[in-house]
Amino acid sequence: MVHVGSHETDRPAKKHANTAGSTLIELDEVSAGYDNQRERTRLIALRDISLRVTQGEFLAIVGPSGCGKTTLINMIAGFVKPISGVVKVRGLEVDGPGADRAMVFQDYALLPWRTVERNVEFAMENRRGHVPKPERRRRIAGALRLVGLTGFEKSYPHELSGGMRQRVGIARALVGEPEILLMDEPFGAVDAMTREAMQAELEKIIAETRQTVVFITHSIDEAITLGDRIVVVSNRPGTIREIIDIDLPRPRFDERNDIKRSARFGEIRGHLWKLLSDEALGAKWGSVARQEGGTS
Amino acid sequence: MTHVAPARQSTQGTAQVETITVGKYAPFKGVALTIVNLALFFLLWELIARAELINALFFPRASEMFSAMYLGFADGTILPEIWHSLSNFLIGLAISIVIGIPVGLLMGASRVADLILSPYVWAMASLPRVALIPLLILIMGFDNSMQLTIIVLSAVFPIMVNCMAGVKTVDPSLLRAGRVFGTSRVQTYSKIIFPFTLPFVISGVNQGIARGLVGMLIGELLGGGGSGLGFLLDRAGDQFDAPMLYAVLILLAVMSVGLIQSMRWLEQRAAPWRDTQRM
Numbered sequence: 001m002v003h004v005g006s007h008e009t010d011r012p013a014k015k016h017a018n019t020a021g022s023t024l025i026e027l028d029e030v031s032a033g034y035d036n037q038r039e040r041t042r043l044i045a046l047r048d049i050s051l052r053v054t055q056g057e058f059l060a061i062v063g064p065s066g067c068g069k070t071t072l073i074n075m076i077a078g079f080v081k082p083i084s085g086v087v088k089v090r091g092l093e094v095d096g097p098g099a100d101r102a103m104v105f106q107d108y109a110l111l112p113w114r115t116v117e118r119n120v121e122f123a124m125e126n127r128r129g130h131v132p133k134p135e136r137r138r139r140i141a142g143a144l145r146l147v148g149l150t151g152f153e154k155s156y157p158h159e160l161s162g163g164m165r166q167r168v169g170i171a172r173a174l175v176g177e178p179e180i181l182l183m184d185e186p187f188g189a190v191d192a193m194t195r196e197a198m199q200a201e202l203e204k205i206i207a208e209t210r211q212t213v214v215f216i217t218h219s220i221d222e223a224i225t226l227g228d229r230i231v232v233v234s235n236r237p238g239t240i241r242e243i244i245d246i247d248l249p250r251p252r253f254d255e256r257n258d259i260k261r262s263a264r265f266g267e268i269r270g271h272l273w274k275l276l277s278d279e280a281l282g283a284k285w286g287s288v289a290r291q292e293g294g295t296s
Numbered sequence: 297m298t299h300v301a302p303a304r305q306s307t308q309g310t311a312q313v314e315t316i317t318v319g320k321y322a323p324f325k326g327v328a329l330t331i332v333n334l335a336l337f338f339l340l341w342e343l344i345a346r347a348e349l350i351n352a353l354f355f356p357r358a359s360e361m362f363s364a365m366y367l368g369f370a371d372g373t374i375l376p377e378i379w380h381s382l383s384n385f386l387i388g389l390a391i392s393i394v395i396g397i398p399v400g401l402l403m404g405a406s407r408v409a410d411l412i413l414s415p416y417v418w419a420m421a422s423l424p425r426v427a428l429i430p431l432l433i434l435i436m437g438f439d440n441s442m443q444l445t446i447i448v449l450s451a452v453f454p455i456m457v458n459c460m461a462g463v464k465t466v467d468p469s470l471l472r473a474g475r476v477f478g479t480s481r482v483q484t485y486s487k488i489i490f491p492f493t494l495p496f497v498i499s500g501v502n503q504g505i506a507r508g509l510v511g512m513l514i515g516e517l518l519g520g521g522g523s524g525l526g527f528l529l530d531r532a533g534d535q536f537d538a539p540m541l542y543a544v545l546i547l548l549a550v551m552s553v554g555l556i557q558s559m560r561w562l563e564q565r566a567a568p569w570r571d572t573q574r575m
Contacts, residue, residue, distance in 0.1 A: 077476060078475075079472065079475065096475075097475050097476050097478065098478075099478060101476070102476060102477070103472075103473070103476045105469050105472070105473060107469050109467070109469040109470055109472065109473040110473075111470065111473075111487075111488070111491070113491050113492075122473075122477055122487075123477045126474075126477055126478040126479045126480070126483055126487075127477075127478035172477075176477070
């Protein structure tokens with residue numbers, strides 16, 4: 001079990017980003033849990049998570065289902081308050097959602113009675129000091145061009161495929177120009193073909209907009225192909241098992257040179273697979289199996 | 297970015313729409329079918345009545361029914377009663393909507409309001425309306441306000457219960473999206489909860505119409521107010537005036553179908569994004 005407290009401090013900035021890597025998101029000894037009022041118990045979802053995310057970094061979080069990945073991203077989003085420890089963004093303690101963070105949801109969470117452009121506009125119309133109308137139009141057009149949905153402005157979500165709906169979700173998250181993009185298994189509900197294409201486009205989009213991304217997935221391949229670093233979260237209560245630097249060159253989606261065939265990719269994949277299967281076994285058969293898995 | 301080409305193809309271009317040719321009379325096909333269908337129905341009715349298979353006292357000819365209807369309209373016995381019933385019904389429905397929607401929304405949104413109100417709402421929603429008639433007559437006499445009250449009591453609870461159910465089914469991830477993108481409390485209601493609930497509200501009003509019509513009739517039949525279609529029905533029965541009885545029944549059917557169908561039309565308009573399940 002690798003402890004991470006010092007591991008990720010002053011790590012180099014994202015390879016293809018120009019901005020210097022200053023710490024943007026900071027979690028210090030954070031624990032989270034859910035109270036069960038009736039049984040007077042508290043389920044600990046995450047324990048002692050310490051993590052720094054540098055500006056412009058793409059951080060992927062993997063772990064078995066139910067390990068608290070979503071709780072982690074919800075704390076950064078400001079939905080869930082930690083029971084101990086602090087979550088900071090730009091040095092300020094997170095106290096609820098803010099315009100500096102936007103989220104892409106696994107189930108898209110689009111307003112079904114709004115057209116594509118009105119759904120994207122939703123991100124700019126609620127907070128005070130909102131964007132003036134012509135500026136909004138310009139930004140909506142820009143965001144839709146970025147995700148390849150030009151021409152579908154007047155469509156309703158139910159007329160689009162799953163992949164296209166999630167493009168709307170991404171455009172909505174990007175249009176407010178947030179510093180941080182939180183993605184909670186964004187491609188979990190789309191088919192495998194679309195998924196690959198969307199990953200490639202996401203890499204391209206992020207290279208252009210230079211957001212800092214926290215990306216939850218349970219796909220090892222997705223984490224390796226997208227992430228600058230991968231955080232492996234262990235099972236209930238979730239703790240950080242290991243943090244892995246992905247030193248593969250970018251862009252990772254290149255037809256002539258399939259990154260998935262490289263030896264380094266296979267190496268990281270094997271390592272991750274072993275870590276995660278230990279966790280999965282641990283979840284199934286309790287701590288004994290995990291110990292055996294760890295020593296073998 | 298050659299790798300992403302397949303996905304681009306399907307999404308980058310503008311949406312394609314092609315024109316198709318449809319027969320000139322195709323839109324009227326349904327209407328024509330209904331007219332033929334109804335004509336056959338009345339023809340069959342006329343034939344069975346003429347064959348005198350059933351006692352003419354209970355089963356007049358269709359032609360007699362139509363002539364009773366025509367005479368009733370001509371000598372002004374029917375129209376004021378339709379007007380009385382319809383205006384009473386519409387006022388009652390309006391009151392039910394004004395009370396039912398806000399209370400229903402409140403019950404859906406606030407757990408405390410739900411806990412306090414739900415025993416009464418469910419008791420009133422389940423109690424057969426007729427049971428209240430003696431009490432209402434005791435309180436209000438044979439006045440028109442008694443008929444109005446029974447309409448409101450019939451229509452308001454389905455509206456309330458549907459609104460409440462609608463609010464409770466609001467997709468939690470839409471609420472999360474609202475928080476991420478900074479909706480205030482009022483905006484959460486106006487931009488997420490109410491639009492989501494709208495189809496439920498309309499189907500509640502729909503049920504309210506059906507129940508309200510029953511309320512209207514029992515009020516007029518048992519309330520002894522001396523006016524309305526229910527009164528006409530009652531009097532025709534007392535006078536063994538079968539053609540008039542059937543005429544009023546047909547008029548009631550037309551009125552109910554008209555109201556319910558127009559609401560159903562509205563229901564589909566309100567939420568084209570939702571698969572409306574057909575009954």
